[in-house]
Structures are given as C-alpha cells and as structure tokens.
Amino acid sequence: MPENIIMSLLAIGTVAFDALETPFGKVDKIIGGSCTYIALAASYFTGKVNISAVVGDDFPNEEIGMLNKHGVDTEGLQVKEGQKSFFWSGRYHNDMNTRDTLVTELNVLEDFDPVIPENYQDCKYLMLGNLTPQVQQTVIDRISERPKFIAMDTMNLWIDIARADLDKVLSNVDLLLVNDEEARQMTGEYSLPKAAKAIMDCGPKYLIIKKGEHGALLFGEGKTFYAPALPLEEVFDPTGAGDTFAGGFMGYLAKTDDISFENMKKALIYGSALASFCVEQFGPEKLKALTQEQIDGRVQEFVELTDFGKNL
Amino acid sequence: MPENIIMSLLAIGTVAFDALETPFGKVDKIIGGSCTYIALAASYFTGKVNISAVVGDDFPNEEIGMLNKHGVDTEGLQVKEGQKSFFWSGRYHNDMNTRDTLVTELNVLEDFDPVIPENYQDCKYLMLGNLTPQVQQTVIDRISERPKFIAMDTMNLWIDIARADLDKVLSNVDLLLVNDEEARQMTGEYSLPKAAKAIMDCGPKYLIIKKGEHGALLFGEGKTFYAPALPLEEVFDPTGAGDTFAGGFMGYLAKTDDISFENMKKALIYGSALASFCVEQFGPEKLKALTQEQIDGRVQEFVELTDFGKNL
Helix, strand or coil: CCCCCCEEEEEECCCCEEEEEEECEEEEEEECHHHHHHHHHHHHHCCCCEEEEECCCCCCCCHHHHHHHEEEEEEEEEECCCEEEEEEEEEEEECCCCCCEEEECCCCHHHHHCCHHHHHHCCCCECCCCCCHHEEEEHHHHHCCCCCCEEECCCHHHHCCCCHHHHHHHHHCCCCEEHHHHHHHHCCCHHHHHHHHHCCCCCCCCEEEECHCEEEEEECCCEEECCCCCCCCCCCCCCCCCHHHHHHHHHHHHHCCCCCHHHHHHHHHHHHHHHHHHHHCCCCCHHHHHHHHHHHHHHHHHHHHCEEEEEE | CCCCCCCCCEEEEEEEEEEEEEEEEEEEEEEECHEEEEEEEECCCCCCCEEEEEEEEEHHHHHHHHHHHHCCCEEEEECCCCCCCCCCEEEECCCCCCCEEEEEHHHHHCCCCCHHHHHHCCCEEEECCCCCHHHHHHHHCCCCCCCEEEECCCCHHHHHCCCHHHHHHHHHCCCEEEEEEHHHHHHHCHHHHHHHHHHHHCCEEEEEEEEECCCEEEEEEEEEECCCCCCCCCCCCCHHHHHHHHHHHHHHHHHHHCCCCCHHHHHHHHHHHHHHHCCCCCCCCCHHHHHHHHHHHHHHHHHHCCCCCCCC
C-alpha cells in the first residue's frame, strides 16, 4: 500500500458469505460480497477506504480484522445481533462465463439502512456496489457534500424490477459499470457503442462495459478505450472479479485524484490487473496478500499484451 | 496500393457465390469465398497477389476483372466449363456471432485440383484458406521451393472428419489461424493459452485465435499479443471477416517482408482494420474500393482505442 494517502473512497455493497462451485472445486461458506472485493482491491491504492454495509452476528470478527489490517475503516459496517449475514450460492458452467444462482438468502440485507458515520463525510470518491437502487440513492442523499466522483454498479434484477429507481440513481452518478448483457438489457441495443450512447443519455458521463474474459470498454467524452483481460491459463473462480475490477479502478482514481479520461484508462488497466488476481483462487483469498511487485508485474503484462508500437 | 511491391503472396481458397441473411437484410447471390476476401484484403498491401482456385462457367467475368483491377493475378483460377461454382448460403442470428448454414453446394470444389502456374513458383508468402487439408497439402507439395512463411486456416468440419490430414498440414506450416471454438475443439482445452500451447506443439510456431467481435490473440515465441476488434455501431454482415483479417495480415507481412513477432503484431492490427471494413456491407462490397486514407484512419482508431500511455 502506497504511503501517499490522498482522497477517501467510500464503498457500499454486500459483506457476505458465498458458497461456490466451479469446474475446479467447491467451497461451502467463505466470505464474499461486492463491498468486500471492492474494499480489498481499492486498499492496494489508497489507505483511506471506508465501507458502509451490514452483516449478521455470524460474520467472523477475524475477517473484519482482516479488512482493518488492509486499512479499511469498518465503522460503517453494522453488525446485527441475532441476525444472519447475506448468503449467496452459485455454480459456474464449464465456460466460466455463465453461472446458476442456487441460493439467495437476503437475511440482514432485507432492511439494510446504510449508516454514514461522521468521519466518512469527507468522501471524495464513492463506489456504489450492487444493491437495490433505493439503498444506493439513500447513500448519495446521506453524504452532505456531493463526492467528486460517483460510480455505480447494478444488475439484471434491478433493471427488470426497479427501473424507475435505477434511472434516478443513474441521473446522479458520473460512471456506470455494467456487463455487456446488462448494457444490452438496459437499452435494447445489441451494438455496445449504441447501448453506451443510450445509457450516457440517462445521466452518467462515463460508462464501463465489462466483458469478462473479453476485457472491458470505457466510453465517455466521445471517446472509447478498450482494456483486454489477461489470457489466463487457469480461471479458478470468477466470483467477485467485476467488483475487484471496480475497486481497483476507483482505488486508482482516488490515489491519483485525477478523473480525466486519460487517467481513467490507466485505472482500467489497474482494475483489470487486480481482477486477474482475483480469479486465480476461490473467493477473495488471493486479494488478501498481494504485493506491489505482483501488481506492477501484472500491469507490465498488460503493456506487453497490447503494445504494438505506434509507428504504423 | 503502395508501389513498393516486394514479395509475392499466393492465396488459395474458394471463389464462390454466397446467399446471406442477416438481421439487417438479405442478398440472394453475391460473390464471396475465402480466396476472394483474402486476395482483396491483401491487394491493399502488396501488388503481387496470386490466387489458385476454381469456379464454374457461371462465375461473372466482370468479377474476375474486378480482382485483376486490384492487381490480383488470376492465372491459377480455373474456370470449369459446364460446371457450377461453389455456393454457400447462411443465416446469421441476432448476435451476429453465430450462424446457421442453410445450403452448401460443393459443385466445382468436389474435385478441385489446384494449379500452380510457373510464375507463382517464386511464392514467398503462402496463405492456405479454408479447404480440405488434402488440397492444402497438395498446394504446399506443388511449390518447388518452400515459401518463407506459410499460414493456414481450417474449420470445425476438418477437425471432425479429417484430423490426420489436418495434422499433417499443420506440421508443415508456420502459422495457424482458427477461431476460439475451433482452438478448443482441436485441443479439448477451454483455456485459450493452454489450447495455444497444445496446437503449437503440433507444428506451427505461431497461432492466431480469432474471437470475432472480441478481437484476436497472437501466440508465439513464448509471447502473447492481443488486438481488439473495433467496437462498431453497425455490424452489417460478418461473412468473410476472418478471411479478410487473414488477407490483411498476410498482405502486410508480404509488403514488409518481416516475420518477426513485433511485425506480426502490426500485421494483426492491419488485418483487424481491414476486417472492420468488411463487416460494414454485404459480402466483399466494401473491400472493393478502399483508399489508403481510410485504412490509415482505421488503424489510427486502433491506436486510440488501446493506447493507455506506458508510464504506469
């Protein structure tokens, strides 16, 4: 973690338990949740990561301690006595790009009322991980001064059943991160550049479309940038890769405090690098102990993968 | 077309009729065929493109004349009196990445015996478009001095029914071009880097895996390079995009006469640029009248799409 702590990043989302099945193995109950991945990834860039989330009293203290050791402030993490943490269970298909949800137990998420402690109010970068649009909007409303840069994630479910709420949040953020399917679902446009235009017409100046193993596209200011995913020999477990990508992206923006399109390109590469680690082990395991050298090495692999010299 | 004609490129494949149906429209009978696309694309790079192929007497003279006007030598194009040209008809699905074959009439292809005229014997670059592995091998055998660089394409059908023949050709070429599905089918490996290793163990030093709208990967010398596809607003008709890509790639290699990995990266970008034009109209229409300015402009779009500065 670099010492030049610059701008505080607030992440919301889930802190939860996952049970996962991939072609390579199975785990019964490990920690997961969008906020966990976002915070861990961002912690490699900025020492000031705050989270607002909720768990039950079944959530292990040592895992909260693990987050704290990464410099993550958990004052906004509510622990509900007598209640259970959010639980998700899924099985990945052989292609690792598609999965079936086996179980979703909302538990504490059902009436999640996000708390924004006083010392989170200086939030300059806000990452709204995937939650109901209503909760995402509540977080925006509870920060007294609008953050410099707000990014949000969402999912097919909210596009289906809470579109009006989603559109409201969308009009209040700077960047939306969705996958290609969601971009198409939101707009009815198969062409991603057309879908991008339609989404940016709803509010956000910038859009990232995640394409899993096929990389990610950044749209904004009339420009398009493409970051590939690293071609990995083993993708062990894709869970959390999108959140890790978002966390790395936002962490890099917060560290550099530069929201130009040029700097967002670099942030995309760092996000992709972090995501490439995430998929190499079950859950967030690999994200718990990365070194700066590993991250720099991975980023260098992106340079080599895409550099074709510019004298064409 | 640049004036610095350097090395001769020989392309084999089909010169044929296609009937196409895409979500954007329908054409009943237009010219197509792998060799047509390869030759047209390559003609923008080198003035010495030779083809060996076969058509029936139903094939329009003016289309052969069109190839000649592009500098394509058609001495090796056999015209079979009283026979019909190869005909393929297909319908694309809404995602434009998958298609159904409606009709395949082999006609003259059934007993295609490739002719290599004397003045093709100086062939330095050989592009074996998709045909039976046996015909591909025959062409290699009929060139007295081994070309400097041989590339081949193939398809799922030959992987299924002519694997031994295919493996023989594979052991005689420098580069294989296949799509991601074919790479997986050939090796049983889902991971593309693993599939690449397995394929290169069979002979070719280099491998290109085409991923359609998701770009293309080049493997070789222990290195990997990734070229994205341009995110296009409209993909009108993907027919021939892979062959156009191969033609642009091989044309650029022939023009520069440089088969280093570094130069192949640039060739990949030029191939992708040519392919991005191909899909914008039905059949090879758009490839018939490109300007150097259009090509350079498209290549510049690739630079902008992927350049993130290297000071990370």
